Amino acid sequence: MYVRGIRGATTVEQNEEMEILEATSELLEEIIAANEFTPEDIGSVIVTVTSDVTATFPARAIRQMPGWDLVPLMCALEIPVDNSLPLCIRLMVHVNTNRKQNEMCHIYLRKAKVLRPDIVDNSK
Numbered sequence: 001m002y003v004r005g006i007r008g009a010t011t012v013e014q015n016e017e018m019e020i021l022e023a024t025s026e027l028l029e030e031i032i033a034a035n036e037f038t039p040e041d042i043g044s045v046i047v048t049v050t051s052d053v054t055a056t057f058p059a060r061a062i063r064q065m066p067g068w069d070l071v072p073l074m075c076a077l078e079i080p081v082d083n084s085l086p087l088c089i090r091l092m093v094h095v096n097t098n099r100k101q102n103e104m105c106h107i108y109l110r111k112a113k114v115l116r117p118d119i120v121d122n123s124k
Contacts, residue, residue, distance in 0.1 A: 001096055006092075007107075011023070011087050011110045011112050012110075021056060024091075028065070035104060038067065039070075044071065045062060046091070059073040059075050087111075106119050
């Protein structure tokens with residue numbers, strides 16, 4: 001068994017609590033569905049946000065999802081780089097699995113698709 005990282009990112013249009021929570025839930029649900037994992041498979045999740053996402057902790061959305069109450073979560077501030085994508089929420093999901101790293105499906109939604117055009121599924 002290995003610990004593998006699954007990356008994901010999304011954006012919000014405005015720094016509003018409900019929009020942040022909904023975008024975070026949507027992103028994690030997409031990651032879990034694409035990779036066919038359950039909360040029991042997850043070791044931890046690191047959530048980062050750009051400095052303009054301040055209305056709530058995105059991890060609140062994850063904590064409210066069924067089965068996720070015991071998964072360790074941590075929020076952090078993304079490194080402020082000039083001209084970086086604003087209003088962005090990123091996830092690093094650490095999963096216990098026998099799959100190879102190249103079998104992990106990384107998810108980028110909304111305006112965050114520009115971050116990794118090489119792996120984005122544009123049908124979503």
